[in-house]
Amino acid sequence: GAGVSQSPSNKVTEKGKDVELRCDPISGHTALYWYRQRLGQGLEFLIYFQGNSAPDKSGLPSDRFSAERTGESVSTLTIQRTQQEDSAVYLCASSLYGVTYNEQFFGPGTRLTVL
Amino acid sequence: KQEVTQIPAALSVPEGENLVLNCSFTDSAIYNLQWFRQDPGKGLTSLLLIQSSQREQTSGRLNASLDKSSGRSTLYIAASQPGDSATYLCAVLNAGNNRKLIWGLGTSLAVNP
Helix, strand or coil, rough: CCCEEEECCEEEEECCEEEEEEEECCCCCCCEEEEEEEECEEEEEEEEEECCCCEEECCCCCCEEEEEEECCEEEEEEEECCCHHCEEEEEEEECCCCCCCHHEECCCEEEEEEE | CCCEEEEECCCCCCCCEEEEEEEEEEECCCCEEEEEECCCCCCCEEEEEEEEEEEEEEEEEEEEEEECCCCCCEECCEEEEEHHEEEEEEEEEECCCCEEEEEEECCEEECCC
16 A cells, blocks of 8 residues: 655745644554654654554654644644754654554655755 | 664775674663665665564565664675665664654665676
8 A cells, every 4th residue: 555645745934934744644554653854863753643642742842843633644743933943854654553563664754944 | 861873874885795784772671673774855664673572684685683682783785786875774662662763873875886
């Protein structure tokens, strides 16, 4: 079946604007993760959704960041009042929690550039 | 706090060489360890996943080993090809927290024809 998809693939925005990034996980995957990769740095965990449980938001860097997920499908990551330090590649992953040892499958990412 | 280190940061080899990429982690209480490949504009591809109870996994020309007690993993690539050029990332999933992968910074590999 189809893999994880993300949109847009690239987004250029002006400082102070809000942006919304979308992730479509693999069908049937109950867990969904967002990560951020800033230039020259390792990937950083942002947020995790698992079924109907409360999301793990412990990696969100500030209250300008929020994410939602509708059931076990699409997720959107919203960044309000973007800053230049938000420029990064935002990666989404999904997994079938409890099966195949929680292996995470990644989308191609959204490259966000804040001018 | 778990920290993951990858050595070397960059590697350039001629085609056909066998090579080893290294990953070390500070906390041995892990659930699993994954090796990924990252190609520009194409996201991450999972290469091998080793459970904490396993010693190694193999896929084609790739072999990954895990020594949990010493906090080390190696990715062995046999008979390297130009198409292997990419960044290779190591990530661990801590035991008791089946959510957050902790990542190394990667090894940038260039295989020259």
